[in-house]
Amino acid sequence: MNLDELKEKFSVKELDEVKVFTENEEFIGTILPSTGKKALTIKMKSGYNIGILAESVIKIEKTGETEKKVFGNLPFSQKGGEGKKIMKIDGLPTISILNTGGTIASRVDYRTGAVSPAIEQEKLITNIPELMETANIETKMISEMFSEDMNFTHYKKIAEEIENEIKEKKPKGIILGHGTDTMHYTSAALSFMLEGINIPVILVGSQRSSDRGSSDAAMNLICATEFISKTDFVGVGICMHESSADDNCVILSGTKSRKMHSSRRDTFKPINDVPIARINFETRKIDYLKENYSKKEENKHLILKTEMEEKTALIKIHPNISSEEIEFYEKQNYKGIVLEGTGLGHAPVGSKGKNTEKNKKNLEAIKKLSEKAVVVMASQAFYGRINMNVYSTGKDLLTAGVIPAEDMTPETAFIKLAWLLGNYSEEETKRLIGKNLRGEITERSDIRGFETE
Amino acid sequence: MNLDELKEKFSVKELDEVKVFTENEEFIGTILPSTGKKALTIKMKSGYNIGILAESVIKIEKTGETEKKVFGNLPFSQKGGEGKKIMKIDGLPTISILNTGGTIASRVDYRTGAVSPAIEQEKLITNIPELMETANIETKMISEMFSEDMNFTHYKKIAEEIENEIKEKKPKGIILGHGTDTMHYTSAALSFMLEGINIPVILVGSQRSSDRGSSDAAMNLICATEFISKTDFVGVGICMHESSADDNCVILSGTKSRKMHSSRRDTFKPINDVPIARINFETRKIDYLKENYSKKEENKHLILKTEMEEKTALIKIHPNISSEEIEFYEKQNYKGIVLEGTGLGHAPVGSKGKNTEKNKKNLEAIKKLSEKAVVVMASQAFYGRINMNVYSTGKDLLTAGVIPAEDMTPETAFIKLAWLLGNYSEEETKRLIGKNLRGEITERSDIRGFETE
Numbered sequence: 030m031n032l033d034e035l036k037e038k039f040s041v042k043e044l045d046e047v048k049v050f051t052e053n054e055e056f057i058g059t060i061l062p063s064t065g066k067k068a069l070t071i072k073m074k075s076g077y078n079i080g081i082l083a084e085s086v087i088k089i090e091k092t093g094e095t096e097k098k099v100f101g102n103l104p105f106s107q108k109g110g111e112g113k114k115i116m117k118i119d120g121l122p123t124i125s126i127l128n129t130g131g132t133i134a135s136r137v138d139y140r141t142g143a144v145s146p147a148i149e150q151e152k153l154i155t156n157i158p159e160l161m162e163t164a165n166i167e168t169k170m171i172s173e174m175f176s177e178d179m180n181f182t183h184y185k186k187i188a189e190e191i192e193n194e195i196k197e198k199k200p201k202g203i204i205l206g207h208g209t210d211t212m213h214y215t216s217a218a219l220s221f222m223l224e225g226i227n228i229p230v231i232l233v234g235s236q237r238s239s240d241r242g243s244s245d246a247a248m249n250l251i252c253a254t255e256f257i258s259k260t261d262f263v264g265v266g267i268c269m270h271e272s273s274a275d276d277n278c279v280i281l282s283g284t285k286s287r288k289m290h291s292s293r294r295d296t297f298k299p300i301n302d303v304p305i306a307r308i309n310f311e312t313r314k315i316d317y318l319k320e321n322y323s324k325k326e327e328n329k330h331l332i333l334k335t336e337m338e339e340k341t342a343l344i345k346i347h348p349n350i351s352s353e354e355i356e357f358y359e360k361q362n363y364k365g366i367v368l369e370g371t372g373l374g375h376a377p378v379g380s381k382g383k384n385t386e387k388n389k390k391n392l393e394a395i396k397k398l399s400e401k402a403v404v405v406m407a408s409q410a411f412y413g414r415i416n417m418n419v420y421s422t423g424k425d426l427l428t429a430g431v432i433p434a435e436d437m438t439p440e441t442a443f444i445k446l447a448w449l450l451g452n453y454s455e456e457e458t459k460r461l462i463g464k465n466l467r468g469e470i471t472e473r474s475d476i477r478g479f480e481t482e
Numbered sequence: 483m484n485l486d487e488l489k490e491k492f493s494v495k496e497l498d499e500v501k502v503f504t505e506n507e508e509f510i511g512t513i514l515p516s517t518g519k520k521a522l523t524i525k526m527k528s529g530y531n532i533g534i535l536a537e538s539v540i541k542i543e544k545t546g547e548t549e550k551k552v553f554g555n556l557p558f559s560q561k562g563g564e565g566k567k568i569m570k571i572d573g574l575p576t577i578s579i580l581n582t583g584g585t586i587a588s589r590v591d592y593r594t595g596a597v598s599p600a601i602e603q604e605k606l607i608t609n610i611p612e613l614m615e616t617a618n619i620e621t622k623m624i625s626e627m628f629s630e631d632m633n634f635t636h637y638k639k640i641a642e643e644i645e646n647e648i649k650e651k652k653p654k655g656i657i658l659g660h661g662t663d664t665m666h667y668t669s670a671a672l673s674f675m676l677e678g679i680n681i682p683v684i685l686v687g688s689q690r691s692s693d694r695g696s697s698d699a700a701m702n703l704i705c706a707t708e709f710i711s712k713t714d715f716v717g718v719g720i721c722m723h724e725s726s727a728d729d730n731c732v733i734l735s736g737t738k739s740r741k742m743h744s745s746r747r748d749t750f751k752p753i754n755d756v757p758i759a760r761i762n763f764e765t766r767k768i769d770y771l772k773e774n775y776s777k778k779e780e781n782k783h784l785i786l787k788t789e790m791e792e793k794t795a796l797i798k799i800h801p802n803i804s805s806e807e808i809e810f811y812e813k814q815n816y817k818g819i820v821l822e823g824t825g826l827g828h829a830p831v832g833s834k835g836k837n838t839e840k841n842k843k844n845l846e847a848i849k850k851l852s853e854k855a856v857v858v859m860a861s862q863a864f865y866g867r868i869n870m871n872v873y874s875t876g877k878d879l880l881t882a883g884v885i886p887a888e889d890m891t892p893e894t895a896f897i898k899l900a901w902l903l904g905n906y907s908e909e910e911t912k913r914l915i916g917k918n919l920r921g922e923i924t925e926r927s928d929i930r931g932f933e934t935e
Contacts, residue, residue, distance in 0.1 A: 175875055176840050177828035180802040210824035216802045291826045291866030304815045312859040342807065345798040345822060347896060348667045354795065357810050367799060372662035373632040388631050413744030420627055443800060 032083045046093035047071070051085045057092075060431040085105035092228045122201035123193045124164040124257055126154065126250075129187065130174040131208025133246045134237040157247045163254050167198050175209025176234075178213065181337040181447065184218040188335050191223065191230060194401040196333065202229040202257030204250065204268075209288055209296060212267060216283035217444040218337070220265040220467040227329045229257050230265045231280065236294045245270055245294045252278030252308040259315055264323045264467070266305055272292040277316065279304040284441045284469035287411065289417035300411055301436040301471055310424045323468070324416065335450030341365040343443040345409060346376045352390035359398045363460070365446040366398060367405045373423060374415035380422040392429060399430030405446055405457050408433050409441035414473075435463055435470045445469060484519045487535045492542035499546035500524070504538045510545075515846065527711040527832060538841060542761045551796065568815050570618045575654035577617040577710055578647045579607065579703075583627040584661025586688040586699045588706045594796065596822035619709055620651050627659025633795075634790040634900065637671040641788050644676065648784065654683040655710030657703065662687035662741055662749060669736035670897040671790070672735075673718040673920040680782040681716045682710050684733065689747045698723055698747045705761040717776045717920070719758055730769065732757040735878030737922035740864065749871055753864055754889040759828060761813070789904030794818040796896040798862060799829045805843035812851045818911070819851060819901040820858045822892040827859040831874040845882060852883030856911050858899055859884050860892035869928075888916055888923045897921060 030038070038408075041047055041060060049056045049071060056079060058071035068080035069089075160166050171190045172183070191203055207215060218231050223230065231253045235246035253268035265283030274293050285302035287416050307317040340363045344355070358366055378395065379388030398404055404414055406426065415433040417423030427433075434442040442462075449458040465472060493850070494513060497730035502509045509532060521533035522542075587659055605872060606921035611621050611870055623706055624643045644656055669685050676683065684706045688699035697830070709731075718736030725748050736753035760770040793816045797808070823829050831848065833840030859868055859879065868886040870876030879882060881888075885894040894917075902911040918925060 033655070077918065148562075175828070175833060175873060177799075177824050177875055178830050178832055178838075179838060180830065180836070180838065210828055211801050261735045271541045288825065289862045289865055291861045291868065293866065296863065296866075336801075339802065341802070343798055343800045345796055345892075346630075347796045347893070348664050349790075349900070353814065354810075361806065371630050375628070375663055377631050377633065379631055382627060385631075385633065385635070387633060399569065408744045410741045410749065412742055413742065413746065413749075420628060422630055439798075440800070447802070 030085055030086075032069060033066065034070065035083045035086055035089070036060075036424075038093070041091050042091050044094060047093050048090040048092060049081055049086055050080065050088040050090075051364070052086070052087060058083060061394060073250070077081050085430055091244050092396050110330040110475075113242075118161075121163065121165045121197055121231075122258055123167060124202055124204060124254055125169070125186070125198055125200040126204045126206060127187070127194060128168070128170045128206035129172045129179075129183075131206065131234055131361045132178050132238050133208075133212075133233060135458040140161055145400050157250060158202060159247075159251050160254050163251075164249065166254075167179060167194075167200065169194070174208075176211040179208075179211055179215060181218075183337065184215060184222065184290055184337065188213070188222040188333055190225075191219070192331060195228065196408060200228065202437055203258070204253050205230060205232045209232050209236060210270075213286050213288060213297070213438070214284075214444055216267050216286065217427045217441040218448065218467070220283040221445060221448040221467075222333060222335050223265065224332045224334050225329050226265070226331050227263050227325055229262050230283075232265070232267045232283070234269065236269075236296060245275075248275055248310055249278055251313075252293070252310060253280075255308055255313050256280055256306055256315065260318065261307065261325045262308065262322050263325050263329075266306075267297055267404050269297045271304075271307060276310060277447045278308045278310065280306040280308070282468055284445075284467050285438065285471075287438055287440065300438050301413070302468075334430070334448070334452045337444075338364050338403040338450035340449075341367075341443065341447035341450060343367045343369060343439060344431065345369045348377065350377060350391065351387070352394040353414070355391060355394035355398060359401055363398075364455075365403045365450045367407055367434070367439055367443045368395075369409045369444055370406050370415075371409060373413075373419055374408055374426070374431075374433055375419045375420065375422045376406075376426060378422060378425055380425050392425060395431065395435050397427065398431040401448060401453060404429075404463065405432040407437055407442040409439065411438060432459060432462055437469050483534055483539075485522060486519065487720045488536045488542070489540055489902060490521065492544070494544050496543050497547060498544050499664060501543040502534055502539055503541040503543075503905075504534065505540060509534060526884060542830060548596045559863070568930060571614075574616065574618050574903075575711055576620060576651055577613075577655055577707055578620040578622070578651055578653040579657045579659060580640070580643055580647060581659035582625045582632075582661070583621045583777050584663075584687055585660065585691050586661075586686060586702075587805070608705060612700075612704050613707050616711050617654070617703075619623055619707075620647075622647070627661075629664040632641075632661075632664055632668060634671075634792065636790040637675065637790065639860060640668070641672060641675040641747050641786055642889060644672070645786055646903060650679065653681065655684065657710070658685045659703075660685045660687050662722075666739050666741060666891070667893050667897055668752070669718050669720050669730060669739070670894040670922070673736040673900065673922070674898060674901040675786060675788050676718065677785045677787050678782050679718070679784050680716050680778055682713075682715050683736075685718070685720045685736070687720075687722065689749060698728075698887040701728055701763055702731055702767075705763060706733075708766050709733055709759055709761055709768065713759065713771065715758065715775050716778050718781075720750055721761075722750045724757075724760060729763060730783040731758040733760045733761070733922055737898075738891065740891055740893065753891050754866070755921075787901070787905045790897075791817050791903035792798060792900075794820075794893060794896065794900035794903060796820045796822060798822045799824060801830065803844065803845040804840070808844060809846035810852060812847070812854055816851075816855050817908075818856045818858070818903045820860055820887070820896045820899055821848075822861060822862045822891055823879075824870075825860050826866075826872055827861055827870045827879070827884075827886055827920075828873065828875045829859075829879060831875060831878055831882075833873070834877050845878060847894050848879065848884065849882040856899060856903065856908060856915065857882075857884045858887050858915055860887040862892065864891060867924075880902065885912060885915055886930065890922050894922050 061070040204343040233249045233253045237244040267281045271277040271279040289298045290296040377388045378392035414436040511526040512521040686706045688700045690697040720734045724730040724732040740750045743749040761768045830841045831845035867889040
């Protein structure tokens, strides 16, 4: 039995509240619009959707109907905000939503099943009346692209758009709609580029497109709007779900976060850091605010520094890596390299003199590279800090000229290195890469003592 | 005041139980041997050690003395097991400990402060009498190297040593002492190489060298010995701390684990999987055992397959990556490439035709590469599954010939690809890379329904 036949048999339709019985299990939830013909999609209380194969369904009981209202986790109407206008209310702060594309501004192409960045900006906003109750929303579509396609030139364009928006509209804060794939690279780039920024710039993405039943777009946008309205935070942050349920959003640091799951809504996690804030979606209250977050200051002004060195690379170290792979970057005159090493900051360089010719060549290649370029070591373990003074491997690499990235993520180290090389001398870059500029490095706490584990 | 002066002033020495007062805080624990002169190292109840700067200490109160016995988290005596012999008791199972080096077999060089792989194998064992009470221990030092120096030839050597040990000593199981940096790469390689293995092979590492106060070596070795003695598990696993406290160890899958912290003892985490078992260190009981773990079978025999294709690479995708970096691998005639992509399995390939020349060149380079090599996509998000049917970027990459790694870690995908290419045809490699061979891929559960999130 296909899905249409199933719905007809049990007289149920989209948005009906139902109990669905299969041979071994029972699901309680709301029927959502389906994109295919094989599976019945149910939104469960947990906030998650489940697809149940139509052929495995034995019985469906209708228990009620959900009103088709616009809500953080119910679908946008396919017709969306047509006819509605973006309202302005005196006395509310202005918040600008700049959209770059990504899932948050996407819709499903029901012909191919694929998602394209094509939803109209106005529709995205008017579909969420909550936004207009909290702030006067200005919107602008600055690009229509997936975040995986972004490169340094796009970061520069976004930073310039932000500066223009601040000059023209004087918003209390800016929300940047962005794909999630590389959101942490962009947030790091903007953190460095927007020196002295005195308003919040919050990147918001979603893991399900805005016209899908399970979209997290509305809730993330509402939480970011509430956060900007209700706090004096300034700087670059990310606003996404805290858990897979639709209960809270968190604001995470623009320089100390990572996408840690390919599909879950709570994919962004702080790395070697705590969240900046938690927003309760039901009460719209700021539940938690980090101590010593960066606050609005008098006489602080934005200085754009948008140059990035194109010849910067990120190499993942792994067993059996060959010296030719490293030499390539020296031959191509790269100016900066982040090695994503193992553990405390290691690479196969044949320390102790007991190892293979292959590994010794790697050490030679890294030495030669660091004579021409700035070579930085981050860890593929992600959590914890680089410490190249513990093992002889680390010491050999330090001697070869490699600079520890402290507790920066490899992604932030890569962006920071390209940015430093774009705006400072090589000498200055070497001095600044291990210094904390935008919260990207946690200082060791020397006074209280340190955890040796 | 330096450390020696401090100890003299308050009449305390190593292994004394103490209360240490600084201006704002109070620490309770046991004084551990220190490697420097500046910090007093205290083992706290939590199992963690803390270094307290000598100059910040106001007062130390002695509350007792810890007996200097050999124990999971107390230091080996510098003189270790000298004079002791490895005992054999009738009726106990035989367990072979093969050691490759790494921190677990290391000692601190107190002159330089660095750690070298140099502790004697016999000393390592006789220092832990618990091992000899549970099993008759055979030991062999097969190398003295850091795991970051291991490459494919070392995996082959280890696999051959394991086969020899099985033939000669017929052990109930094998413990492989190994550095933690690349332990998950080695465990994956052995999982594939040791086809049909009918005993457990448990990799054990430590995050602190065996002669240090805070070493986790003894506890991890004891737990691995208990696990091998008390269960009928067969296959390759990893045994390390479950949390930073010294309460439990976990056995993790050899193909679905990762080092996730540069220094914590509970650094290894299951990725898209649950642990195989939990061993309570106090009771020595197996607290938890996964359903459907691989068990000993009649008539199952080890077939060594140790070839690995040298021309295999692992490339981390990132914003601004250039097509030249990808073309290098095609020009060098690489046979296999794992792309560690973003999100669901993406790379900057300029989908939708709206993007830069730069990104289009990347797609061309990947197309050309996959005509000559097997190109596989894993995710730098680590958790979750590759799904290249959702976005046009993924679809374009599938069309270019890229094969999804499903929910494998990039590290396991890299090892598996090199192993497949070493032992099978290109055609077979393409067919097998996305199929589950050693628990490295979780099957989608099609029957119950699937989570669409």
